[in-house]
Amino acid sequence: MTEGVLEYLSVLLEDSGRETLITNQGGTDILKARLSNLGRAGGSAFAEICAVPVKLSGKERTLLQFFTTFASGLDADKLDREIAAFNEMNLTLLCGSIGVHKGLRQAYHKYTVLLPLDENAAYRQATESLDLVLAVVNGMFDQAIIIADGNV
Numbered sequence: 784m785t786e787g788v789l790e791y792l793s794v795l796l797e798d799s800g801r802e803t804l805i806t807n808q809g810g811t812d813i814l815k816a817r818l819s820n821l822g823r824a825g826g827s828a829f830a831e832i833c834a835v836p837v838k839l840s841g842k843e844r845t846l847l848q849f850f851t852t853f854a855s856g857l858d859a860d861k862l863d864r865e866i867a868a869f870n871e872m873n874l875t876l877l878c879g880s881i882g883v884h885k886g887l888r889q890a891y892h893k894y895t896v897l898l899p900l901d902e903n904a905a906y907r908q909a910t911e912s913l914d915l916v917l918a919v920v921n922g923m924f925d926q927a928i929i930i931a932d933g934n935v
Contacts, residue, residue: 788834788845788898788909789814795913811835818851818917822924828853830920832913837897845898847909849879849916853924854890854931857883861933865890868935872926877919881927890931892920 789812793803796816803816814832821828828851835846857865862885869881869890879894896912898905 786812786834788847788905789832791906792832792909792913795910818920821853821921822928824925824928826853826924826928828920828924830916834898839897842900844900845905847896847898847912849892849894849912851892851916851920852889853892853920853927855888857888857890857931858933859888861935862888864935865930865933868930869927872923872930876923878915879919881923890927892916892923892927894919 789805793805793814793816796803796814801816801818803814805812805814807813811833814830816830816832817827818830819825819827830849830851832850833848835848837844837846862883866883869883873880876892879892881890881892883890894912894916896908898908
């Protein structure tokens with residue numbers, strides 16, 4: 784089911800005018816998509832979605848992970864203040880959380896959901912999760928970019 788879910792999400796994203804690509808990195812399939820027209824600023828971000836097979840209670844399940852990088856090249860001197868500001872934002876996010884990869888100096892939003900065993904229910908939940916992540920990233924984008932630009 785993991786490959787099918789990514790292909791399905793790819794079609795949904797493409798139908799909404801976004802470019803997508805499914806790649807394999809280290810044995811894991813990853814759906815990559817460019818998101819544009821985010822927030823009032825009309826900015827862009829880069830989404831990576833992976834469907835990770837996991838075994839829980841002896842049953843094969845799928846963990847769907849969304850990573851959306853919305854800022855890169857963060858000022859190394861301001862990272863601690865930016866992280867503190869993002870942590871404050873996390874308290875108000877509807878789902879997921881904002882994190883900073885210090886080594887790459889990138890800010891991202893992450894959301895993870897365990898898909899149901901039933902295939903139809905899993906595809907519905909994947910669709911709803913995609914819609915939710917897109918809405919959250921769009922809603923927090925302007926404030927997050929202000930922080931990422933060092934205005935904390």
